[in-house]
Amino acid sequence: MRHRFLPRSLRLQILIAALVLSLLIVVGGLTALYSLRTATSATRALAKDQLVTMQHAQELVQQTLLIERESAQLADAASLDAMRKSYAGIVRRLERFDALSDLLATTNNDLAILDLRQSSQLFRNTANIVAQLRESQLQALGKRVALPSADDAATDEPAPGVEDSTRRLRDEMRQEASAMAAAAQARSDQYTQEFQVAVEGLAETSERNQRWLASLLALSLLFAWLFTRVFLGDHVLNRLQQVSLSLRTSDGGETHALALDHGDDEIDEMAKAVENFQKDRRQLALTNAELHVEKLRQEKLINELAQVHSQLLQSEKMASIGQLAAGVAHEINNPVGFVNANLGTLKQYVGDLLKALAAYEASEDEMTPDTRAAMAKLKQEIDLAYLREDVGALLAESTDGLQRVRDIVQGLKDFSHVDRMEKQVACLQTNLESTVKIAWNEIKYKAELVRDYRPIPEIECIPSQLNQVFMNLLVNAAQSIEGHGSITLRTGQDPGHVWVEIEDTGKGISPEYLGRIFDPFFTTKPVGVGTGLGLSISYGIVKQHGGRIDVESELGKGSRFRVVLPVEAA
The missing domain is CATH 3.30.565.10 (Histidine kinase-like ATPase, C-terminal domain)
Structure with missing residues (x-):
């Protein structure tokens, strides 16, 4: 049934399975790319809009806190320079506060930001009044210090109503500053919460895409498993194993037809070719066996020939050495023999001459003085004492040399053993x-x-x-x-x-x-x-x-x- 819906060609079957698997992979890849692109766009928009807005709101809170601190310094300034520096700082902070409020109102269309602008304007007016009153007080105090008289002191003493009004404006300025800080913190908390909600939404979208990609991956793995288990395992590999088993079990045996479950494709054609190959293989095995037997016989003959050749070389070499040794021994033995005999005779003659010389030396006292002088001069010229000692050593060394020659000749004879x-x-x-x-x-x-x-x-x-x-x-x-x-x-x-x-x-x-x-x-x-x-x-x-x-x-x-x-x- 399965084979009925597939093409007859195994190449087309594998191509169709590969196309399906490739389609699943492409769909999964496109889905992944779309999900990544969507997540990237959402993240970029989140970072561009809400994250920037949240940062601006946090900076707005920081500015209100700085304004609150500067207002306290303004109310408690002990000198004109400190008061003017605090007032300049308040003005600079208020300008930055208004700029951030306008930016938040433009970006988010949030009407609540307008309340911050109104609070800023009221605080600005109060701060101006407090600054003017504090400047008047500090100037009056400076004059009193410059002209320290009882009348001036009494004249420059602020009226109790002015002091109460100043204290009331200070409290009002501090309250307005605290109200601005609380309102700015409320807006910052709102933007932070909105940012968290957006991040959670982005995470939910990412999880949805992950589930979809996991489903596609599971489907791809399932199809790959089915392709490997059903198609490659049952339809292809099992039939190839039958062909391989037939090849392994037919070494030198009788050939037999392959019974495959499916047919009419490349594997079936290969099975038929294997059957023909098995027949040729059996015939080739018989021929190889005959060649192997012939090869062994030839190797045996070659080894025997090499041994015979080496033995012939050895025999020729030993024969040559034997002939050479025999010839050398024969040629050397003769002169060595008569030289050795002559040396023995010469040794006797030298002994006799030395005895005669000793007899002449014994009768030197009977000679005339001229004769003894002539004999003494002759002994000195020929160094008779050295000759008497050295002649024996010369004869002994000559005898030893002849013995070495005889040893060498005997060594040649012993080495060759021709006979x-x-x-x-x-x-x-x-x-x-x-x-x-x-x-x-x-x-x-x-x-x-x-x-x-x-x-x-x-x-x-x-x-x-x-x-x-x-x-x-x-x-x-x-x-x-x-x-x-x-x-x-x-x-x-x-x-x-x-x-x-x-x-x-x-x-x-x-x-x-x-x-x-x-x-x-x-x-x-x-x-x-x-x-x-x-x-x-x-x-x-x-x-x-x-x-x-x-x-x-x-x-x-x-x-x-x-x-x-x-x-x-x-």
């Missing part, structure tokens, strides 16, 4: 030291080497492969140090395991990279500096030995790599 690629029992401290000798050129300019070795048992391993692991870790530690730092080597054991730890004071590894440092081809070094295979190969070697590599790093402080290996090979 021993099978597992054997070895000491990791010895392997680590042979690796340090090979990598010393990378370390000596960048860091100070600190050794903290604890006794560890020998383990079954492939020494050449572990040497490659230690080489990678040492070179990485040296390259991570900017300027000059330190590299600490530690060894130790736990129950069933031994470990080798390499700690540096380099720049450290960022936390987001810690989980990727063992990935093949991942590197944070600049292009051309590293290939990203060193740690990956090291991880594979340690894993093949049944161990693990633990890493701790902090930016700006350095990194610590610990290689943990089982004592007994699996």
